[in-house]
Amino acid sequence: MKSAKFWGSLGVVSAAALTLVACGKGGNSANTDDTKQASKFSPVVPNKSTKEGGTVKQAIETDTPFTGIFASELTTTQTDVDVMEPGLEGLFDVDDDYRINDKGPATMKLDRKNNTITIMVKKGVKWSDGKQVVAKDLEFSYEIMANKATKSQRYTSSIASIKGMKEYHDGKAKTISGLEMPDGENGRKLIIHYDKLKPGMYNSGNGYFSENAQPYHYLKNVPFSKLESSDQIRKKPMFFGPYKVDKVVRGQSVTWSPNKYYWRGKPKLNKVICQVVSTKSASQAIKSQRFDVARVINSQWKQVKDTKGVNFVAKIPLEYSYLGFKVGKWDAKKGKNVMNPNAKMNNKSLRKAIAYAMNISQATKRYTGGLTFQIPTLIPAQFGDYFDKDAKGYDYNLKKANELLDKAGYKKKGKWRVQPNGKPLKIKILVSEGSDPSKEPITQNYIQQWHKIGLNVSLINNRLIEFNSYVDKVQNDDPEIDMFTGAWSLSSEPSPNDLYGEGAPFDMTRFVTPENTKLLNAIDSEKAFDHKYRVEQFHKWQEYMNEEAYCIPMTNSYQITAVNGKITGYSVKPSDLNDKWFKVAYVK
Incomplete structure (x- = not known):
């Protein structure tokens, strides 16, 4: 979800790009003892040798149930994004400056002479049912965003700069002419045509193209108007990331198990459970170690900072x-x-x-x-x-x-x-x-x-x-x-x-x-x-x-996360975000 900008204390996703945050923060002196301490935090937990198995519980801190719209093109809250983390993997890995590289599930190449971007999915990148991610899955992501029946908030002027996108959005065309699949729908290549390219296109989050895919074979029979409320999105969503959905308790929790077809290899954990906890209970949950991963609410930092058996990792978010x-x-x-x-x-x-x-x-x-x-x-x-x-x-x-x-x-x-x-x-x-x-x-x-x-x-x-x-x-x-x-x-x-x-x-x-x-x-x-x-x-x-x-x-x-001291592989570095949950494991 690096491509989203959100607004709201709840992180309401608007369009391909934005989020207004109900800023409850306020600034303070960077010279306080706590800030000095925060600046010393690492963005990664200590790297140690790992063992197979185990369950990791992640706290999802919210005072309202999550909506459970498990598709990047349709979701409207940051909470849903947090809950999707173990399975949601974007098409591209990035470096620590958010520049797209070739290490992820797909590669991207800009052709400034022809005003095109070519996206190539790697062989072996598979959905959790074992089907290869193909060009039609990439193209389908754009259809979901641009079809008026889905009411997606991701249709923006940036995405509309793709040739034929506006005609499709307005119902004047049945397909998006600027999206070319030279090897057919079951090939792995998508070529995107523009009138002109933008310098920001080298960076993740630019809003000019989708960084996600959706399983067309799984969703094609669901009408666009019913996609958001369908069981395929709400109860049994499909991802090509390291974990697959086992069980959704609506608004409360999602249980994940390894995706045996995951292209990078076998994930180490047996289970990941993402579970809602109220913000008022968050500090107590960290101190009592009810969860293995939990975001620290900054106003509660002093209550939790001396907790034993916990590694604190920190980043300064793009806010x-x-x-x-x-x-x-x-x-x-x-x-x-x-x-x-x-x-x-x-x-x-x-x-x-x-x-x-x-x-x-x-x-x-x-x-x-x-x-x-x-x-x-x-x-x-x-x-x-x-x-x-x-x-x-x-x-x-x-x-x-x-x-x-x-x-x-x-x-x-x-x-x-x-x-x-x-x-x-x-x-x-x-x-x-x-x-x-x-x-x-x-x-x-x-x-x-x-x-x-x-x-x-x-x-x-x-x-x-x-x-x-x-x-x-x-x-x-x-x-x-x-x-x-x-x-x-x-x-x-x-x-x-x-x-x-x-x-x-x-x-x-x-x-x-x-x-x-x-x-x-x-x-x-x-x-x-x-x-x-x-x-x-x-x-x-x-x-x-x-x-x-x-x-x-x-x-x-600073945004601080408390991580069980028995866990390794957890990171908040931009370059680790796409495959973070693949690396998370218990230490030997």
């Missing part, structure tokens, strides 16, 4: 939280963002003052467990040289905030400042509820900071909003919203176009300028096949976004 300013609306008819130059928050000095008044490091140091840290830019550091390490971001500076407001004409009239035109200035902020109990006090802290510089800021409805209601209000540009906090969980291709482009519904601020469009187009242009040029454009874009301050980068966090 960030941010503060956004509403300066326009989404025009559904035109399919683009339209900025309002007269919007209350369409004043750069006001936005910058709000950013400088936020004591992000201090607040989160006080209220969180030390596993979250402030970030300077909207491109995470995990993206290597695309990240601008010289970006300054917005450190706490009340003096600078006051100076900016004074100079821009936001004069004080009693306790509060007024607009430059003399009218009262009231600013409403929308914040969603989150699983982290520190969310509320951190938010109230920021509001107090804004009050210190004379800005009359208050929460919409005077409280944090339930997440689904928050999504509805932000997506539909509720006129009450002046600013909002949010977070993105990103795909592993770093282009920000799907989040901040003029035609991106996920550009929730609705900020649009010719310069922003120009920079985003440069990042994904033909010239950007030159890595140095693409890096330069990424750095220019980050500098521009920080200067314009329509979207203020806030925080990211």
